[in-house]
Amino acid sequence: MFRESVAGLIDGGARVVVAIPTNGPLIDEIRSLGAEVVIAPGLVLRKALLRPSGWMRLIGETFRGLGSAWRIMSRVHPDAVYVSTITIPLWPLIARLRRTPVISHVHEAEASGSALLNRLLYSPHLLSDEVLVNSRFSQATIRHVLPNLASRAEVVLNGVVGPASPQPLRADTDGALRVLYMGRLSPRKGPDLVLSAAALLARDGLPVDVTLIGDTFPGYEWFGDQLRLQADNAPEHMSVTFAGFQPDVWSFVADTDVVVVPSRIDEPFGNTAVEAVLGLRPVVVADTSGLREAAGSYTTARMVPVDEPAAISEQLRALTESWSAVRADVEDSRAEALRRHAPESYRAAVRRHVERAVRSGSRRADAPRRRGRTR
Structure with a gap:
């Protein structure tokens, strides 16, 4: 900003x-x-x-x-x-x-x-x-x-700046569901919740590919190590990619199905949630603070209780089961985000x-x- x-x-x-x-x-x-x-x-x-x-x-x-x-x-x-x-x-x-x-x-x-x-x-x-x-x-x-x-x-x-010509959502989610996290790798931001939610889906037989964009703050390297250990112990049908800090995230958004914003504590606003909407992607967002304000008005946003990976998992599954309706709504959500956040x-x-x-x-x-x- x-x-x-x-x-x-x-x-x-x-x-x-x-x-x-x-x-x-x-x-x-x-x-x-x-x-x-x-x-x-x-x-x-x-x-x-x-x-x-x-x-x-x-x-x-x-x-x-x-x-x-x-x-x-x-x-x-x-x-x-x-x-x-x-x-x-x-x-x-x-x-x-x-x-x-x-x-x-x-x-x-x-x-x-x-x-x-x-x-x-x-x-x-x-x-x-x-x-x-x-x-x-x-x-x-x-x-x-x-x-x-x-x-x-x-x-x-x-x-909030979005892509000029975002890649449309793929026609279906055949194969692995592609999930994206964008943000600092820190406990407060909750990337571990994304991995836990994906593991629940994978154990139920739904393949999931998770990509984490971001890096740790100095002094929080221990949390990065903890995430990698969590990824190493992922169940069958689940893969995790650590993409590191990326100055341009749009190629990653284009290759994903759903963005997850799982913050554990207060956020003044939720730019990442708006970026997902601008990129024609549904988004699962923690129902708290400024995140609620940023994402609550979009039909392609799903709100979940804070710090509950099972709720994230449920919403990811629900999105895959209503994929045709989600694809029909993403353009309208993008248009509203362009109006609000030009x-x-x-x-x-x-x-x-x-x-x-x-x-x-x-x-x-x-x-x-x-x-x-x-x-």
């Missing part, structure tokens, strides 16, 4: 300078859009820093981040600051100190998490002139801990809010001068 936000601002003729704390794979894409990129080491809030053992590092990264952000602001003199995550909390403060309009775009929401932690994460954005959220669920999560911030927040649905609409909405913040900031800056002239 950050890439789409940058694209929207550049589409409007803005000079965009992107400040990020570390190097990463997104940089080349951002530069290809025409943005400038500055590496700005600083504070990135992680749970480890909020524990007593991480407090010294927290203090050090805070001071380093304040200095880095201040120097960038002095060099660039921006008309506005757009903050795309709540995990870099210093930018709203620096922008306010520099009397620069600031827009916060909240993409994170974990209603089941600590209320105190959520309040700490969201509080810096009370300083923002504009607050955007990616779903009603995110807005409700903020409202639970900071009602006054939620009252100012506006929902801007994610713009990237152009998302880009325009972000640009509109940034421009509104700039205009508001200009009026505030002009007010003292106007008062001075009336004296």
Whole structure:
């Protein structure tokens, strides 16, 4: 979504300078859009820093981040600051100190998490002139801990890019059912649930091929090993492919029958579910949080209780048994997803809010001068 936000601002003729704390794979894409990129080491809030053992590092990264952000602001003199995550909390403060309009775009929401932690994460954005959220669920999560911030927040649905000409669903599911998971290989995302559900089908005699797209976070390599062990112990009639991180997933979507999004805990939204719909694929989705909001309105989406592989298995079987009806519905679902999540609409909405913040900031800056002239 950050890439789409940058694209929207550049589409409007803005000079965009992107400040990020570390190097990463997104940089080349951002530069290809025409943005400038500055590496700005600083504070990135992680749970480890909020524990007593991480407090010294927290203090050090805070001071380093304040200095880095201040120097960038002095060099660039921006008309506005757009903050795309709540995990870099210093930018709203620096922008306010520099009397620069600031827009916060909240993409994170974990209603089941600590209320105190959520309040700490969201509080810096009370300083923002504009607050955007990616779903009603995110807005409700903020409202639970900071009602006054939620009252100012506006929902801007994610713009989700899909394939221009998606591969149609195959006529039938003869042979193995092809199941796809896309996302981080982490316990919270639940790829192990996909393997467990597929194993249940295979033991009942329905062949299943599972492909996992994604990789582990540093420090979670143990979970990747656990998944591979689970795959090694798969029953007969079941195969598992670990495809790793893929910058372009559409060839994998074209080769699959069903996408599964089995997250165990809250998701602020469900881009992967929308991507499945845009790719003309039915999707099985955990019935929770922003996933429900993202997928609940599509006839080709099936909602299942959280953390229940048997329910996933049942829905996969049900899809195969109603395959003709599913094939008839996927085009209508795609059309609705294109309407709701057009990237152009998302880009325009972000640009509109940034421009509104700039205009508001200009009026505030002009007010003292106007008062001075009336004296």
